[in-house]
Amino acid sequence: MxxxxxxxxxxxxxxxxxxxxxxxxxxxxxxxxxxxxxxxxxxxxxxxxxxxxxxxxxxxxxxxxxxxxxxxxxxxxxxxxxxxxxxxxxxxxxxxxxxxxxxxxxxxxxxxxxxxxGDDPVSTCLVLDSSPLRTLTDITPDTTVAFADPASSSGYFMPVHMLYEAGLEMGDDYEVLISGGHDRSFLALRNGQADVACTATIFPSLAGRGDPMFPFEVGETRSLGESIPMxxxxxxxxxxxxxxxxxxxxxxxxxxxxxxxxxxxxxxxxxxxxxxxxxxxxxxxxxxxxxxxxxxxxxxxxxxxx
The missing domain is CATH 3.40.190.10 (Periplasmic binding protein-like II)
Known part of the structure:
Protein backbone atom coordinates (compact mmCIF):
# COMPACT_ATOMS: atom_id res chain seq x y z
CA MET A 1 0.00 0.00 0.00
CA GLY A 118 33.79 2.31 0.43
CA ASP A 119 36.74 4.11 -1.13
CA ASP A 120 35.04 5.95 -4.01
CA PRO A 121 34.06 9.63 -4.04
CA VAL A 122 30.40 10.10 -3.19
CA SER A 123 29.70 13.57 -4.59
CA THR A 124 30.57 15.59 -7.65
CA CYS A 125 29.91 19.17 -8.73
CA LEU A 126 28.70 19.36 -12.34
CA VAL A 127 28.56 22.15 -14.91
CA LEU A 128 27.26 22.23 -18.45
CA ASP A 129 29.98 21.39 -20.93
CA SER A 130 29.76 24.95 -22.32
CA SER A 131 30.48 26.50 -18.91
CA PRO A 132 33.58 28.70 -18.55
CA LEU A 133 34.25 27.07 -15.18
CA ARG A 134 37.01 24.46 -15.47
CA THR A 135 37.88 23.69 -11.84
CA LEU A 136 36.42 24.36 -8.40
CA THR A 137 38.82 27.27 -7.97
CA ASP A 138 37.11 29.06 -10.87
CA ILE A 139 33.99 29.49 -8.72
CA THR A 140 33.44 33.10 -7.63
CA PRO A 141 31.00 34.88 -5.28
CA ASP A 142 28.74 35.38 -8.32
CA THR A 143 28.55 31.63 -9.03
CA THR A 144 25.30 29.93 -8.04
CA VAL A 145 25.75 26.40 -6.74
CA ALA A 146 22.68 24.16 -6.46
CA PHE A 147 22.39 21.62 -3.66
CA ALA A 148 19.66 18.99 -3.39
CA ASP A 149 18.49 19.06 0.22
CA PRO A 150 20.17 20.50 3.33
CA ALA A 151 19.96 17.12 5.07
CA SER A 152 21.39 15.19 2.10
CA SER A 153 24.80 13.55 2.32
CA SER A 154 25.73 13.44 -1.36
CA GLY A 155 23.67 16.49 -2.34
CA TYR A 156 24.73 18.88 0.42
CA PHE A 157 27.14 18.00 3.23
CA MET A 158 29.78 16.18 1.20
CA PRO A 159 29.94 18.76 -1.61
CA VAL A 160 29.95 21.64 0.89
CA HIS A 161 32.95 19.93 2.51
CA MET A 162 34.53 19.45 -0.94
CA LEU A 163 34.16 23.14 -1.73
CA TYR A 164 35.52 24.05 1.69
CA GLU A 165 38.60 21.91 1.06
CA ALA A 166 39.06 23.85 -2.21
CA GLY A 167 39.11 27.10 -0.19
CA LEU A 168 35.49 28.10 -0.82
CA GLU A 169 33.33 29.19 2.10
CA MET A 170 29.58 28.70 1.76
CA GLY A 171 27.76 32.03 1.51
CA ASP A 172 30.95 34.04 1.03
CA ASP A 173 32.62 32.50 -2.00
CA TYR A 174 29.52 31.28 -3.87
CA GLU A 175 25.75 31.68 -3.89
CA VAL A 176 23.67 28.80 -2.53
CA LEU A 177 20.52 27.45 -4.17
CA ILE A 178 18.65 24.71 -2.29
CA SER A 179 16.68 23.04 -5.07
CA GLY A 180 14.73 20.44 -3.10
CA GLY A 181 16.09 17.34 -4.85
CA HIS A 182 18.87 16.01 -7.05
CA ASP A 183 16.64 16.08 -10.12
CA ARG A 184 15.67 19.69 -9.38
CA SER A 185 19.32 20.67 -9.15
CA PHE A 186 19.81 19.28 -12.66
CA LEU A 187 16.79 21.22 -13.92
CA ALA A 188 18.21 24.39 -12.35
CA LEU A 189 21.51 23.72 -14.11
CA ARG A 190 19.82 23.07 -17.45
CA ASN A 191 17.59 26.15 -17.16
CA GLY A 192 20.37 28.53 -16.17
CA GLN A 193 19.19 29.06 -12.59
CA ALA A 194 22.41 27.50 -11.31
CA ASP A 195 25.95 27.51 -12.67
CA VAL A 196 26.93 24.36 -10.77
CA ALA A 197 24.90 21.38 -9.51
CA CYS A 198 26.43 19.33 -6.70
CA THR A 199 25.09 15.81 -6.52
CA ALA A 200 25.89 12.12 -6.07
CA THR A 201 28.51 10.59 -8.35
CA ILE A 202 26.05 7.91 -9.47
CA PHE A 203 23.89 10.33 -11.46
CA PRO A 204 26.23 11.14 -14.40
CA SER A 205 26.19 7.43 -15.23
CA LEU A 206 22.52 7.87 -16.14
CA ALA A 207 23.36 10.25 -19.00
CA GLY A 208 21.83 9.32 -22.33
CA ARG A 209 19.35 6.83 -20.87
CA GLY A 210 16.31 9.10 -20.89
CA ASP A 211 16.10 8.84 -17.13
CA PRO A 212 14.12 11.77 -15.66
CA MET A 213 16.46 11.83 -12.67
CA PHE A 214 19.35 12.94 -14.94
CA PRO A 215 17.98 14.67 -18.06
CA PHE A 216 21.27 15.02 -19.94
CA GLU A 217 22.94 13.30 -22.85
CA VAL A 218 26.46 11.94 -22.65
CA GLY A 219 28.92 14.85 -22.85
CA GLU A 220 26.42 17.57 -21.92
CA THR A 221 27.90 17.92 -18.43
CA ARG A 222 31.34 17.59 -16.86
CA SER A 223 32.69 17.49 -13.32
CA LEU A 224 34.66 20.23 -11.59
CA GLY A 225 35.73 17.93 -8.77
CA GLU A 226 34.80 15.03 -6.52
CA SER A 227 34.43 14.66 -2.77
CA ILE A 228 36.08 12.33 -0.31
CA PRO A 229 34.39 8.97 0.35
CA MET A 230 31.70 8.58 3.01
Whole structure:
Protein backbone atom coordinates (compact mmCIF):
# COMPACT_ATOMS: atom_id res chain seq x y z
CA MET A 1 0.00 0.00 0.00
CA UNK A 2 1.33 3.44 -0.90
CA UNK A 3 0.29 6.92 0.16
CA UNK A 4 1.80 10.11 -1.16
CA UNK A 5 2.74 13.32 0.55
CA UNK A 6 2.92 16.69 -1.22
CA UNK A 7 5.58 17.34 -3.84
CA UNK A 8 8.38 19.74 -3.06
CA UNK A 9 7.92 22.86 -5.17
CA UNK A 10 10.03 25.54 -3.55
CA UNK A 11 13.34 26.05 -1.85
CA UNK A 12 14.07 24.22 1.37
CA UNK A 13 15.14 25.71 4.68
CA UNK A 14 18.80 25.98 5.69
CA UNK A 15 20.51 23.03 7.31
CA UNK A 16 20.53 24.70 10.69
CA UNK A 17 16.76 25.09 10.54
CA UNK A 18 16.40 21.36 9.93
CA UNK A 19 18.37 20.67 13.08
CA UNK A 20 16.08 23.00 15.02
CA UNK A 21 13.06 21.25 13.52
CA UNK A 22 14.43 17.97 14.80
CA UNK A 23 14.84 19.48 18.25
CA UNK A 24 11.19 20.52 18.32
CA UNK A 25 10.11 16.95 19.10
CA UNK A 26 9.91 15.63 22.59
CA UNK A 27 10.81 12.08 23.41
CA UNK A 28 10.33 9.48 20.71
CA UNK A 29 6.74 8.32 20.49
CA UNK A 30 5.94 4.68 20.88
CA UNK A 31 5.12 3.23 17.50
CA UNK A 32 1.39 3.23 16.97
CA UNK A 33 -0.79 1.23 14.62
CA UNK A 34 -0.94 -2.47 13.88
CA UNK A 35 2.10 -4.48 14.86
CA UNK A 36 1.65 -6.74 11.83
CA UNK A 37 2.36 -3.84 9.45
CA UNK A 38 5.77 -2.38 8.63
CA UNK A 39 5.34 1.32 7.89
CA UNK A 40 8.05 2.48 5.50
CA UNK A 41 8.65 6.23 4.94
CA UNK A 42 10.52 7.10 1.77
CA UNK A 43 11.38 9.90 -0.60
CA UNK A 44 9.73 9.70 -4.03
CA UNK A 45 12.35 9.17 -6.73
CA UNK A 46 10.17 10.76 -9.40
CA UNK A 47 7.08 12.94 -9.67
CA UNK A 48 5.46 10.40 -12.01
CA UNK A 49 2.88 8.52 -9.87
CA UNK A 50 2.72 5.69 -12.43
CA UNK A 51 6.46 5.03 -12.45
CA UNK A 52 7.71 1.78 -11.00
CA UNK A 53 10.39 2.59 -8.42
CA UNK A 54 12.89 0.54 -6.43
CA UNK A 55 10.85 1.42 -3.32
CA UNK A 56 8.12 -0.90 -4.54
CA UNK A 57 10.71 -3.64 -5.04
CA UNK A 58 12.01 -3.14 -1.49
CA UNK A 59 8.48 -3.36 -0.10
CA UNK A 60 7.81 -6.59 -1.98
CA UNK A 61 11.09 -8.13 -0.83
CA UNK A 62 10.43 -7.07 2.78
CA UNK A 63 6.98 -8.63 2.69
CA UNK A 64 8.42 -11.87 1.37
CA UNK A 65 11.19 -12.04 3.99
CA UNK A 66 9.22 -10.84 7.03
CA UNK A 67 5.66 -12.02 6.21
CA UNK A 68 4.50 -8.58 7.36
CA UNK A 69 2.41 -6.23 5.26
CA UNK A 70 4.51 -3.24 4.17
CA UNK A 71 2.89 0.18 3.78
CA UNK A 72 4.94 2.78 1.91
CA UNK A 73 4.42 6.52 2.45
CA UNK A 74 6.23 9.05 0.24
CA UNK A 75 7.25 12.16 2.16
CA UNK A 76 8.85 15.30 0.73
CA UNK A 77 12.37 15.39 2.19
CA UNK A 78 14.96 13.76 4.42
CA UNK A 79 13.99 15.64 7.57
CA UNK A 80 10.34 14.63 7.13
CA UNK A 81 11.38 10.96 7.05
CA UNK A 82 13.39 11.40 10.24
CA UNK A 83 10.58 13.28 11.98
CA UNK A 84 7.97 10.68 10.97
CA UNK A 85 10.10 7.86 12.37
CA UNK A 86 11.04 9.81 15.47
CA UNK A 87 7.41 10.63 16.22
CA UNK A 88 6.31 7.03 15.79
CA UNK A 89 4.22 7.61 12.67
CA UNK A 90 6.51 5.37 10.61
CA UNK A 91 8.66 2.36 11.50
CA UNK A 92 11.59 2.61 9.10
CA UNK A 93 13.20 4.77 6.44
CA UNK A 94 16.29 4.55 4.24
CA UNK A 95 18.76 7.39 4.69
CA UNK A 96 22.21 8.33 3.48
CA UNK A 97 24.97 8.94 5.97
CA UNK A 98 24.44 12.48 7.17
CA UNK A 99 20.70 12.39 7.88
CA UNK A 100 21.31 9.03 9.54
CA UNK A 101 23.93 10.64 11.78
CA UNK A 102 21.57 13.50 12.54
CA UNK A 103 18.79 11.10 13.44
CA UNK A 104 20.89 8.70 15.51
CA UNK A 105 22.38 11.58 17.48
CA UNK A 106 18.94 12.51 18.75
CA UNK A 107 19.05 9.32 20.78
CA UNK A 108 15.46 8.71 19.69
CA UNK A 109 16.04 6.96 16.37
CA UNK A 110 17.97 3.73 15.84
CA UNK A 111 19.92 2.39 12.91
CA UNK A 112 19.03 -1.22 12.20
CA UNK A 113 21.63 -1.74 9.50
CA UNK A 114 24.29 0.36 7.76
CA UNK A 115 26.73 -0.04 4.89
CA UNK A 116 30.22 1.44 4.70
CA UNK A 117 30.84 4.04 2.06
CA GLY A 118 33.79 2.31 0.43
CA ASP A 119 36.74 4.11 -1.13
CA ASP A 120 35.04 5.95 -4.01
CA PRO A 121 34.06 9.63 -4.04
CA VAL A 122 30.40 10.10 -3.19
CA SER A 123 29.70 13.57 -4.59
CA THR A 124 30.57 15.59 -7.65
CA CYS A 125 29.91 19.17 -8.73
CA LEU A 126 28.70 19.36 -12.34
CA VAL A 127 28.56 22.15 -14.91
CA LEU A 128 27.26 22.23 -18.45
CA ASP A 129 29.98 21.39 -20.93
CA SER A 130 29.76 24.95 -22.32
CA SER A 131 30.48 26.50 -18.91
CA PRO A 132 33.58 28.70 -18.55
CA LEU A 133 34.25 27.07 -15.18
CA ARG A 134 37.01 24.46 -15.47
CA THR A 135 37.88 23.69 -11.84
CA LEU A 136 36.42 24.36 -8.40
CA THR A 137 38.82 27.27 -7.97
CA ASP A 138 37.11 29.06 -10.87
CA ILE A 139 33.99 29.49 -8.72
CA THR A 140 33.44 33.10 -7.63
CA PRO A 141 31.00 34.88 -5.28
CA ASP A 142 28.74 35.38 -8.32
CA THR A 143 28.55 31.63 -9.03
CA THR A 144 25.30 29.93 -8.04
CA VAL A 145 25.75 26.40 -6.74
CA ALA A 146 22.68 24.16 -6.46
CA PHE A 147 22.39 21.62 -3.66
CA ALA A 148 19.66 18.99 -3.39
CA ASP A 149 18.49 19.06 0.22
CA PRO A 150 20.17 20.50 3.33
CA ALA A 151 19.96 17.12 5.07
CA SER A 152 21.39 15.19 2.10
CA SER A 153 24.80 13.55 2.32
CA SER A 154 25.73 13.44 -1.36
CA GLY A 155 23.67 16.49 -2.34
CA TYR A 156 24.73 18.88 0.42
CA PHE A 157 27.14 18.00 3.23
CA MET A 158 29.78 16.18 1.20
CA PRO A 159 29.94 18.76 -1.61
CA VAL A 160 29.95 21.64 0.89
CA HIS A 161 32.95 19.93 2.51
CA MET A 162 34.53 19.45 -0.94
CA LEU A 163 34.16 23.14 -1.73
CA TYR A 164 35.52 24.05 1.69
CA GLU A 165 38.60 21.91 1.06
CA ALA A 166 39.06 23.85 -2.21
CA GLY A 167 39.11 27.10 -0.19
CA LEU A 168 35.49 28.10 -0.82
CA GLU A 169 33.33 29.19 2.10
CA MET A 170 29.58 28.70 1.76
CA GLY A 171 27.76 32.03 1.51
CA ASP A 172 30.95 34.04 1.03
CA ASP A 173 32.62 32.50 -2.00
CA TYR A 174 29.52 31.28 -3.87
CA GLU A 175 25.75 31.68 -3.89
CA VAL A 176 23.67 28.80 -2.53
CA LEU A 177 20.52 27.45 -4.17
CA ILE A 178 18.65 24.71 -2.29
CA SER A 179 16.68 23.04 -5.07
CA GLY A 180 14.73 20.44 -3.10
CA GLY A 181 16.09 17.34 -4.85
CA HIS A 182 18.87 16.01 -7.05
CA ASP A 183 16.64 16.08 -10.12
CA ARG A 184 15.67 19.69 -9.38
CA SER A 185 19.32 20.67 -9.15
CA PHE A 186 19.81 19.28 -12.66
CA LEU A 187 16.79 21.22 -13.92
CA ALA A 188 18.21 24.39 -12.35
CA LEU A 189 21.51 23.72 -14.11
CA ARG A 190 19.82 23.07 -17.45
CA ASN A 191 17.59 26.15 -17.16
CA GLY A 192 20.37 28.53 -16.17
CA GLN A 193 19.19 29.06 -12.59
CA ALA A 194 22.41 27.50 -11.31
CA ASP A 195 25.95 27.51 -12.67
CA VAL A 196 26.93 24.36 -10.77
CA ALA A 197 24.90 21.38 -9.51
CA CYS A 198 26.43 19.33 -6.70
CA THR A 199 25.09 15.81 -6.52
CA ALA A 200 25.89 12.12 -6.07
CA THR A 201 28.51 10.59 -8.35
CA ILE A 202 26.05 7.91 -9.47
CA PHE A 203 23.89 10.33 -11.46
CA PRO A 204 26.23 11.14 -14.40
CA SER A 205 26.19 7.43 -15.23
CA LEU A 206 22.52 7.87 -16.14
CA ALA A 207 23.36 10.25 -19.00
CA GLY A 208 21.83 9.32 -22.33
CA ARG A 209 19.35 6.83 -20.87
CA GLY A 210 16.31 9.10 -20.89
CA ASP A 211 16.10 8.84 -17.13
CA PRO A 212 14.12 11.77 -15.66
CA MET A 213 16.46 11.83 -12.67
CA PHE A 214 19.35 12.94 -14.94
CA PRO A 215 17.98 14.67 -18.06
CA PHE A 216 21.27 15.02 -19.94
CA GLU A 217 22.94 13.30 -22.85
CA VAL A 218 26.46 11.94 -22.65
CA GLY A 219 28.92 14.85 -22.85
CA GLU A 220 26.42 17.57 -21.92
CA THR A 221 27.90 17.92 -18.43
CA ARG A 222 31.34 17.59 -16.86
CA SER A 223 32.69 17.49 -13.32
CA LEU A 224 34.66 20.23 -11.59
CA GLY A 225 35.73 17.93 -8.77
CA GLU A 226 34.80 15.03 -6.52
CA SER A 227 34.43 14.66 -2.77
CA ILE A 228 36.08 12.33 -0.31
CA PRO A 229 34.39 8.97 0.35
CA MET A 230 31.70 8.58 3.01
CA UNK A 231 32.31 6.41 6.08
CA UNK A 232 28.70 5.19 5.86
CA UNK A 233 26.80 5.21 2.58
CA UNK A 234 23.32 4.13 3.62
CA UNK A 235 21.41 3.22 6.75
CA UNK A 236 17.95 1.91 7.55
CA UNK A 237 16.60 3.98 10.44
CA UNK A 238 13.93 2.73 12.81
CA UNK A 239 11.66 3.89 15.59
CA UNK A 240 12.84 2.21 18.81
CA UNK A 241 9.23 2.02 20.01
CA UNK A 242 8.23 -0.68 17.54
CA UNK A 243 7.48 -4.13 18.92
CA UNK A 244 10.34 -6.55 19.55
CA UNK A 245 8.98 -9.13 17.10
CA UNK A 246 8.76 -6.62 14.25
CA UNK A 247 12.22 -5.24 15.02
CA UNK A 248 13.78 -8.70 15.06
CA UNK A 249 12.04 -9.59 11.79
CA UNK A 250 13.55 -6.48 10.19
CA UNK A 251 17.02 -7.11 11.59
CA UNK A 252 16.96 -10.59 10.07
CA UNK A 253 15.32 -9.57 6.77
CA UNK A 254 17.21 -6.41 5.84
CA UNK A 255 20.58 -8.08 5.06
CA UNK A 256 18.70 -10.51 2.80
CA UNK A 257 16.74 -7.76 1.04
CA UNK A 258 19.77 -5.52 0.57
CA UNK A 259 21.99 -8.23 -0.85
CA UNK A 260 24.26 -8.46 -3.85
CA UNK A 261 21.71 -10.78 -5.46
CA UNK A 262 19.08 -8.02 -5.34
CA UNK A 263 21.42 -5.13 -6.21
CA UNK A 264 20.25 -4.68 -9.80
CA UNK A 265 16.56 -4.87 -8.87
CA UNK A 266 17.05 -2.25 -6.14
CA UNK A 267 18.34 0.34 -8.63
CA UNK A 268 19.65 3.48 -6.93
CA UNK A 269 18.93 1.91 -3.54
CA UNK A 270 21.33 -0.90 -4.40
CA UNK A 271 24.29 1.36 -5.11
CA UNK A 272 25.48 1.22 -1.50
CA UNK A 273 25.73 -2.59 -1.50
CA UNK A 274 29.38 -3.54 -1.82
CA UNK A 275 30.47 -6.94 -3.11
CA UNK A 276 32.16 -8.85 -0.29
CA UNK A 277 31.37 -6.14 2.29
CA UNK A 278 29.21 -7.20 5.20
CA UNK A 279 26.62 -4.71 6.47
CA UNK A 280 26.87 -3.40 10.04
CA UNK A 281 23.92 -4.75 12.03
CA UNK A 282 22.47 -2.36 14.63
CA UNK A 283 25.51 -0.04 14.48
CA UNK A 284 26.58 2.02 17.46
CA UNK A 285 26.31 5.80 17.25
CA UNK A 286 30.11 5.98 17.05
CA UNK A 287 29.93 4.60 13.49
CA UNK A 288 28.40 7.93 12.43
CA UNK A 289 30.87 10.12 14.36
CA UNK A 290 32.99 11.10 11.31
CA UNK A 291 29.96 12.93 9.94
CA UNK A 292 29.91 15.20 12.97
CA UNK A 293 33.24 16.71 11.95
CA UNK A 294 32.22 17.13 8.31
CA UNK A 295 28.89 18.68 9.33
CA UNK A 296 30.75 21.33 11.30
CA UNK A 297 32.08 22.68 8.01
CA UNK A 298 28.48 23.41 7.00
CA UNK A 299 27.85 25.13 10.34
CA UNK A 300 25.73 22.31 11.75
CA UNK A 301 26.54 20.78 15.13
CA UNK A 302 24.96 17.33 15.34
CA UNK A 303 27.27 16.02 18.06
CA UNK A 304 24.89 16.81 20.91
CA UNK A 305 21.56 17.17 19.13
CA UNK A 306 18.69 16.61 21.59
Missing amino acids: RTRGPSVLGAFVAASAIVLTGCSFGSSATASGSEDVIRFATLPLTDDPTAETPVDVIAALLEAETEYTVEVTDVPNYSAVIEAIRAGHEDIGIMSGFPSALAVNTGEVDSLIAWSG PVSTSVLANPGMGDAKRQALVEALPKVFSVENKEALGLYGEGIGVGVDPIIEPDASVFQPYVDIAAVAGVDISDLE
